[in-house]
Amino acid sequence: MPELNGITVHPDCRHFRGDIPCRPNKEHGYQCANCPVYAPIEQRILIIKLGAIGDVIRTTPLLRRLRQEFPAAKITWLTLTPAILPAGEIDEVLKLDLPAVLHLQQREFDLLFNLDKDKEACALHDSIRAHQKFGYRLHPEYGVAWPSNALADHKFLTGVFNELSLQNQKPYVQEIFELCGFEFTGEEYVFDTHQDKGYDWSGLPTTGLRIGLNTGCGDRWTTRLWSDEKWVTLIGELQQAGYTPVLLGGLAEDERNQRLHAATGAAYLGTFPLEQFINLMYQMDAIVTQVTMAMHISIALRKPTILMNNIFNPYEFDLYGRGQLVQPDRQCVCFYRGTCKLGISCMEELPAEKVFAAVQASVPL
Incomplete structure (x- = not known):
């Protein structure tokens, strides 16, 4: 290994930074010559x-x-x-x-x-x-x-x-x-729950299984959107059965979630930076979402995911045996389209009762 001014340096170590002290040096004062955590890169x-x-x-x-x-x-x-x-x-x-x-x-x-x-x-x-x-x-x-x-x-x-x-x-x-040349054998996502951040969720309801409802889907493929009426119906069924629905979303969904909160009394805590939003989702017992960022986060957090899909190939999504994928009763004809050929998205043909049944099957009371 090279020496600089008589001091041993290991640039081949996984911890070595070159521009600033490495973590073992910062935390324990270790130097390369006698570092007990030296990890040569292979x-x-x-x-x-x-x-x-x-x-x-x-x-x-x-x-x-x-x-x-x-x-x-x-x-x-x-x-x-x-x-x-x-x-x-x-x-x-x-x-x-x-x-x-x-x-x-x-x-x-x-x-x-x-x-x-x-x-x-x-x-x-x-x-x-x-x-x-x-x-x-x-x-x-x-x-x-x-x-x-x-x-x-x-x-x-x-x-x-x-x-x-x-x-x-x-x-x-x-x-x-x-x-990449590997056989997939069910490897899970690698993801941070941000549970160590100590976020205050005292505003969340403490009774019943919390069912996070992610009500938006971005603005690229709006054919995925479900109407307020459908969400109101689903929320009512969840509440009547003893579940605790919690509205989720970002700035684009804030107005809709405010309306749904006013109409149903479902919990809504507002919008948050991404890390805090991830941790809010971690507080849920299951997530209902369309194909959007929240779906990936839910799967990564290993939450039962009730995935509402219409315009994408359903085989694309692996829920790792947690949750269910639900689709409209009518066959979608708008594969990867942002607007519906027929004028009204087939997502309106997805009954709230079908989504509710998937919640019951995924996280029974």
Whole structure:
């Protein structure tokens, strides 16, 4: 190992930072020459998964397999949303920006996994040195996303042809594992509940099983939305049966949740920063949600998830045996569409009674 001014330095250690003291030095005063927690790096792994938040969350099961296969690896993750990742489980979390790109392009990795088809992610796949690369690269002639190797063919093709996507019967996490050369064996998400933050939830009801109702779905695919009338009916059925519904959502759902609170008396505590919202969801006994960020958080928190789906392939979602997926009684004809071909979304054909029955089956009183 190199010495600087006669002092031993271990740049190959997973704890070593180079720009600031490492955690063992900060907390215990250890130095490299006699450090009892020296952890030499055997593999250098880079994951490129930029966003959105939900997609980043549902990629975290890969960490479990990587730690199992390569326990002495240093894992670096490049993303647009570093705050959502469990920093304690990843050696280095980098936000996509120019300094991070310049830094990574001067390094070398043993394994590189690019799980995004964004052009910038594919360009990084091509420009960062690694002994083995998986996922997506740029087509050398046409500059579009292209499979890095044959392992990525299936996931690539289901993303560019709706017909193949409709035929797919593999959950997203299984597809990601296979793209990386692994067999998926039910690895759970790696996620922080933020329970250690000490948030004050004294405003939450303390009686009955709390059923979180995430009432929004973002503005990209509004065909997923359920009407206020349906939510009011579901809330009434939950209350009558002895459950305690709690309204959940962000700023986009605040007005709707205020209306639903006024109409039904269902608990609503307001909107919160992401980490606090995650911890609020952790206080629930089950979550009712459409396909949106809250769905990924609910699955990651290992909550029974009652998933309302219409426009996506239902095989894409793995609830890990907790909860149920419910769909409208009418067949949806708007696969991955933001507006309904027929004028009125088939989500209105999903009866509240059907969702209520799924809650009862998932978390019986």
